[in-house]
Amino acid sequence: MRTKIATSRQRQSYVAILLALLSATLLHRFLSLQLPNVLQDTVTLTLGILYEALPFVFLGVGISIAVQQYVSQDTLLKLLPKRSWLRRPVLSVCGTFLPVCECGNVPLARGLMAKGLRPAEVMTFLFAAPTINPVTIYTTTQAFPADPIIVIVRVAAAFIIANAVGSLFARRSDQSILTSDFQNYCDSHGSAKKESINLHQRIKNFTSGFSEETLLLMPALVGGSIIASVIQTALPRNILQTISGEPVIAILALLLLAFVISICANVDAFFALSLSTVFPTSAIVAFLVFGPMIDIKMLALLKTTFKTDVLLYISMFVLIASFVTGLVVHYAL
Amino acid sequence: MRFKSLHKLTIIMAGCLLIVALTGKLTLYIHPRYITFTTLSVAVGFMLLLVGLYCSSTKQLNKRYGSLLSTMPLIIVTLCAVVLAPSSLSQSLASSRSSISQQNNLYQTAHSTIDSFSNDLTRFSIADWNNLLASAPSADTIENKKAMIEGFLYNNDDNQLYVARFRLTCCAVDATPLAIPLIQTDTFADLELGSWVAIEGVFKSTSDEQHPWQLEVSSISQIEEPDDPYIF
Numbered sequence: 001m002r003t004k005i006a007t008s009r010q011r012q013s014y015v016a017i018l019l020a021l022l023s024a025t026l027l028h029r030f031l032s033l034q035l036p037n038v039l040q041d042t043v044t045l046t047l048g049i050l051y052e053a054l055p056f057v058f059l060g061v062g063i064s065i066a067v068q069q070y071v072s073q074d075t076l077l078k079l080l081p082k083r084s085w086l087r088r089p090v091l092s093v094c095g096t097f098l099p100v101c102e103c104g105n106v107p108l109a110r111g112l113m114a115k116g117l118r119p120a121e122v123m124t125f126l127f128a129a130p131t132i133n134p135v136t137i138y139t140t141t142q143a144f145p146a147d148p149i150i151v152i153v154r155v156a157a158a159f160i161i162a163n164a165v166g167s168l169f170a171r172r173s174d175q176s177i178l179t180s181d182f183q184n185y186c187d188s189h190g191s192a193k194k195e196s197i198n199l200h201q202r203i204k205n206f207t208s209g210f211s212e213e214t215l216l217l218m219p220a221l222v223g224g225s226i227i228a229s230v231i232q233t234a235l236p237r238n239i240l241q242t243i244s245g246e247p248v249i250a251i252l253a254l255l256l257l258a259f260v261i262s263i264c265a266n267v268d269a270f271f272a273l274s275l276s277t278v279f280p281t282s283a284i285v286a287f288l289v290f291g292p293m294i295d296i297k298m299l300a301l302l303k304t305t306f307k308t309d310v311l312l313y314i315s316m317f318v319l320i321a322s323f324v325t326g327l328v329v330h331y332a333l
Numbered sequence: 334m335r336f337k338s339l340h341k342l343t344i345i346m347a348g349c350l351l352i353v354a355l356t357g358k359l360t361l362y363i364h365p366r367y368i369t370f371t372t373l374s375v376a377v378g379f380m381l382l383l384v385g386l387y388c389s390s391t392k393q394l395n396k397r398y399g400s401l402l403s404t405m406p407l408i409i410v411t412l413c414a415v416v417l418a419p420s421s422l423s424q425s426l427a428s429s430r431s432s433i434s435q436q437n438n439l440y441q442t443a444h445s446t447i448d449s450f451s452n453d454l455t456r457f458s459i460a461d462w463n464n465l466l467a468s469a470p471s472a473d474t475i476e477n478k479k480a481m482i483e484g485f486l487y488n489n490d491d492n493q494l495y496v497a498r499f500r501l502t503c504c505a506v507d508a509t510p511l512a513i514p515l516i517q518t519d520t521f522a523d524l525e526l527g528s529w530v531a532i533e534g535v536f537k538s539t540s541d542e543q544h545p546w547q548l549e550v551s552s553i554s555q556i557e558e559p560d561d562p563y564i565f
Contacts, residue, residue, distance in 0.1 A: 056374075
């Protein structure tokens with residue numbers, strides 16, 4: 001009886017989904033409804049961020065669930081150095097093999113922590129991987145072929161800052177860093193199933209895990225996208241140009257833009273290039289260092305895993321470090 | 334909100350993305366280089382979520398996930414994705430991003446499709462002219478040169494009129510207007526800001542320090558917004 005009710009309710013869910021998608025198709029095709037300009041722009045920007053981020057979130061969640069379910073903790077730890085202080089820099093360059101946008105790195109980082117890696121170690125991966133990967137390095141080189149110093153400083157700063165963040169939290173307990181919800185998640189999902197299971201059970205475990213992890217991240221991703229879009233439609237970007245002349249103010253202005261715009265690290269170099277005739281190189285470098293690590297969308301996603309005070313601390317540290325990087329470029333290079 | 338409702342909303346959101354992709358409108362939101370990867374990845378995710386809904390136990394489906402307030406953004410955005418048709422960015426956004434766009438020459442130098450300024454200039458697009466103007470051209474390079482371009486009309490805070498198109502590097506959030514300043518005449522009186530137009534004209538020198546070269550329009554006609562309104 002219970003099974004029949006469950007099956008009936010699932011059927012209702014599928015019908016509801018089908019009706020919603022059919023409605024979308026018909027409404028888009030025949031009614032072409034739109035809001036007044038500013039509201040419509042906000043919706044377009046929000047959906048732009050979402051549609052750009054969603055495939056990377058799915059990819060990151062897929063890899064994360066695969067690691068959680070099919071890679072044993074022993075295997076994972078064997079691949080990495082035994083000492084934590086060595087493990088952190090190794091993890092920070094693992095983005096070389098996983099060129100996923102920062103949105104995809106968050107579920108992957110969650111999966112690694114569920115597998116037993118310490119938060120401090122995974123933080124180095126989380127904050128370095130968006131920059132230290134072949135796609136980002138290639139696009140930055142393409143955007144600034146005459147300024148190799150931008151590429152070098154970007155990669156070096158990402159490595160140093162990510163490892164510094166990891167070192168800062170190396171001695172803190174997991175309970176003081178992670179949200180209680182995520183700790184419970186780790187406790188229930190940590191070990192790979194040692195008993196042999198058939199293909200049907202494997203599919204069931206994988207899809208259930210995929211669904212659960214995606215749904216944990218979706219509200220945060222959508223919330224972050226909305227906030228970023230609202231700020232961008234409310235704050236005219238040409239205000240930034242009025243403060244681009246003074247180097248220190250220019251660096252701060254582009255740090256703020258990097259935080260708000262929430263653009264993917266793989267292509268932010270081309271966007272930065274469009275600003276390079278208005279802003280000095282120091283500000284451009286600060287933008288390229290800070291943006292992949294901390295922005296509105298990323299913070300919203302990280303809030304599913306790390307405590308608020310931890311995120312505030314990390315954000316301030318990365319902000320100051322990026323600012324200092326910009327100053328070093330301005331005065332020393 | 335229950336896991337089941339959140340699950341359905343997420344599947345609908347992914348489904349809306351696939352609908353937009355299949356109707357060829359995804360380039361209104363993201364750069365074409367991402368289309369194939371996005372479509373495939375979201376299609377796989379969509380299928381996994383559908384199967385996940387089937388495989389989830391009753392207990393899991395009825396579990397509560399966050400408060401209604403925390404999930405309200407997802408409800409609103411999913412509703413917008415279902416009800417509202419995909420659309421390009423408006424002239425209001427172009428106005429707020431106007432000043433920076435006038436300096437966008439380096440990107441075009443790296444990625445423009447033109448070979449040299451001695452080519453047939455009637456084939457120049459807005460991006461090509463924007464590139465040329467930003468490079469502070471000499472009079473013999475640009476004066477009285479004929480331009481035939483299509484774009485939408487907008488003005489900035491100083492009431493300078495432009496014809497423009499948005500350029501995207503990643504997604505709609507980084508859109509920057511590439512604009513050509515126009516010498517304002519009564520020709521534009523009947524046209525609304527945001528209208529798409531096909532313009533013919535020649536470049537004339539002006540006393541405006543910010544826009545020393547502006548397009549004097551000889552012919553203008555209103556057109557439908559093209560299916561590909563952005564420059565990539």
